[in-house]
Amino acid sequence: MTAGQDVALAQAVAALRARRFRVHAAPGPARVEAERRNWWTLLSEMLPERWLVDVTAVPGGSGTLLRWTFVRGGYDGALARCAPRLVDDAVGRLRALGVEVTVGEWESSVPSR
Numbered sequence: 001m002t003a004g005q006d007v008a009l010a011q012a013v014a015a016l017r018a019r020r021f022r023v024h025a026a027p028g029p030a031r032v033e034a035e036r037r038n039w040w041t042l043l044s045e046m047l048p049e050r051w052l053v054d055v056t057a058v059p060g061g062s063g064t065l066l067r068w069t070f071v072r073g074g075y076d077g078a079l080a081r082c083a084p085r086l087v088d089d090a091v092g093r094l095r096a097l098g099v100e101v102t103v104g105e106w107e108s109s110v111p112s113r
């Protein structure tokens with residue numbers, strides 16, 4: 001994307017907050033950590049899942065690379081549906097500002113079944 005690190009990270013933060021994530025500053029100038037509790041798991045008599053997301057903005061080529069890492073959470077469930085929506089929301093917010101965005105490949109560390 002052609003936006004600077006501050007602009008790109010600000011839109012990622014806006015997307016996270018729109019989905020009720022609590023955003024925390026993280027070590028380093030261009031990184032945030034966010035968390036959210038999935039209270040729906042209480043319906044199945046389990047403790048609420050804690051979703052953790054790490055977003056880093058790094059200079060790359062002619063713009064900025066935003067790297068989203070979904071650190072922990074029930075990936076097989078609701079977080080699996082929420083993750084692409086978070087990225088799509090941030091992309092939409094950047095495009096609304098006139099920023100040219102290219103979305104890269106999705107890399108998963110979850111083993112295939």
